[in-house]
Amino acid sequence: MVERRQFCGAMQGKNLRYLDAQPSQEVRRARAGFVLLEHFSLPAFTQALDTIVTANLLRPAVFATKTFGLGTDEIVSDLGLVIRPDERLTPDAVCELDLLVICGGYRTPLRYNDELSLLLEVAVEQGVTLAGIWNGAWFLGRAGQLDGYxxxxxxxHRPALAEIARLTQVTSEAYVVDCDRLTASSPTGAFYMALEWIRSLHGKSLTDGIEDILAFEASRFRRIKPMLNLSISGPLREVINLMDVNLEEPLQMLDLCLYAGRSRRQIERLFKEQLGTSPQRYYMDLRITEARRLLQHTSLSIVEVSVACGFVSPSHFSKCYSAYFGHRPSKEIRLVK
Incomplete structure (x- = not known):
């Protein structure tokens, strides 16, 4: 009998589903549980779930998944589809898991839930890895489970999380894996977050195979993101980053030119050619957008928001805000309960 040749590491994952290899020893099945909150992001949830389920196509039965609710009712997703979870989340159910994922969404209310916080404590005591999708990290942070992570x-929802989790480093990344805490901010992030968890358990070959199958889905969600990062040049991105980190005390045009090492004419040309606007208008758009996020997702006062976004006075802020959104800051809907 001729000995079967092995693929090299770089190609093994792509061919894993065709190799029919039998594991040399029995592998323990890892169990992932998804807590579905009201208006959870269905695309983000399904990306994470599909990644794990796809792993079972390559190595049968290495993962088990289950959906949970905090009550016994059906749950409406962000797309209006009604989902009935497999069961209610209980301490006994938590103890049977290896990974517990809190699935939020854009319209998921940011309300403290004492029952969920207690269940998260049980999970930590049992060594269960915790994860949050979309704004799921807010619930982890509100329960004190992201301190130091x-x-x-x-x-x-970054401002809201930063406000209630002072010991947490809130990043702008699509996903973060920090020891036993996994978080994702988007469907694409959820995909790669799940991949990292799988890789930690079964190695790169399996995740290479998963990526080979799901690459199209990942790129499809990636295209939902604004095309800004794909279309702007390095010098323009540098100027935009300077603006982004200087909202409270906006830089004058002269300072932007100095820090970016470009002339005013060069910067204005870059904005006009690549974004179709002026630097001043873009900066204002950036500040007013951040102001809306702060108003909607934090308990900061209007005066505090106006200061945080670099407006010279509350009246000037109110005038600018009304010009953009058609109503005064005082009329903005507050989403933090």
Whole structure:
């Protein structure tokens, strides 16, 4: 009998589903549980779930998944589809898991839930890895389970998380894996977050195979993101980054030119050619957008928001805000309960 040749590491994953290899020893099945919150992001949830389920196509039965609710009712996703979880989340159910994922969404209310916080404590005591999708990290942070960790959360909810989790490093990344805390801010982030968890258990060959199958889905969600990062040049990106980190005390045009090492004419040309606007208008758009996020997702006062976003007075802020959104800051809907 001719000995079967082995693929090299770089190609093994791509061919894993065709190799029919039998594991040399029995592998323990890892168990992942998904807590579905009201209006959870269905695309983000399914990306994580599909990644894990796809792993079972390559290595049968290495993972088990289950959905949970905090009650016994059906749950409406962000797309309006109604989901009935497999069961209610209980301490006994938590103890049977290896990974517990809190699935939030854009319209998921940011409300403290004492029952969920207690269940998260049980999970930590049992050595269960915790994860959050979209704004799921907010619930982990509100329960004190992200202290000392880095995390990812959807951009709309970064201010809210930063406010209630002072010991947490809230990043702008699509996903973060920090020891036994996994977080993702988008469907694509959820995909790669799940991949990292799988890789930690079964190695790169399996995740290479998963990526080979799901690459199209990943790129499809990636295209939902704004095309800004794909279309702007390095010098322009540098100027935009300077603006982004200087919202409270906006830089004058002269300072932007100095720090970026470009002339005013060069910077204005870059903005006009690549973004179709002026640097001043872009900077204002950036500041007013951040102001809306702060108003909606934190308990900061209007005066505090106006200061945080570099407006010279509350009246000037109110005038600018009304010009953009058609209503005064005082009329903005507050989403933090």
């Amino acid at each position: 880095r995390c990812a959360v959807h951009p709309e």
